[in-house]
Amino acid sequence: AQKITQTQPGMFVQEKEAVTLDCTYDTSDPSYGLFWYKQPSSGEMIFLIYQGSYDQQNATEGRYSLNFQKARKSANLVISASQLGDSAMYFCAMRDQMNSGNTPLVFGKGTRLSVIA
C-alpha cells in the first residue's frame, strides 16, 4: 500500500533563508509520481512541483526544488529565499500506477511552515 510520511509537524525559517521540508514514501510500484502542494490558511491546495520516479534529474520550479533520493525513498522539498507569503501548510503526495493514469493521490499529514521576518 502507498504511504507518505512527513515527520516535521512544524518548521520555522528566517525570511530569505532556505528551508527543507522532509517527505518519505513507500510503494511497491516502480512507476509513481511525487507531488508537493501548498495550503494557505484560505484552504485551497496549490500545486507546486512534481517528480516522476523515472526522472533522472531533480525537479525545479522557480524557488522550489525537489531533492529526490530514490534509494532512500525520499522526496524533500527545498524552498530557497523564503518569503513571508510562504507561510502555509505543505503536503507531500504520491500517485502510483502512473501508466494507468487513474489513481488518486495519497497525502502525508503535512508540515506547517512559518517564515519569520
Added chain:
Amino acid sequence: DTGVSQDPRHKITKRGQNVTFRCDPISEHNRLYWYRQTLGQGPEFLTYFQNEAQLEKSRLLSDRFSAERPKGSFSTLEIQRTEQGDSAMYLCASSPRLGGIDTQYFGPGTRLTVL
C-alpha cells in the same frame, strides 16, 4: 482559464440533515476527484469520475454519501443524515485527459460543520 470552483464555501447544518456540495472543474478536464480533509490531516480520497463515469470509491464513502457527475462537467456530493463526524473540509480537484503526469488542481473547498 478559471480554476476549480466549489459552492458553498461554508456550510453549517444540524445533525441528521442532508447537504449537497457542488464542484465545477477546469473546463475540458475530464477527471474529477473528491477528497475529505479533517483537522490536522492531509486530504483523503473519496471518489473520482472520468467524464460522467464514477470509476472508484473509497471505503471512506459510506452509504450516506453519493456523488454524481451527470453530464461530465460539474459534480455534486451529497451527504444524507449528516453526523458530527462528517465535519471536515471537502475538496474537489480536476485533471486533464490521460497522458502526462495528471496533475490535480484543487478548488477552495467546502467547509462543513455539523452541529
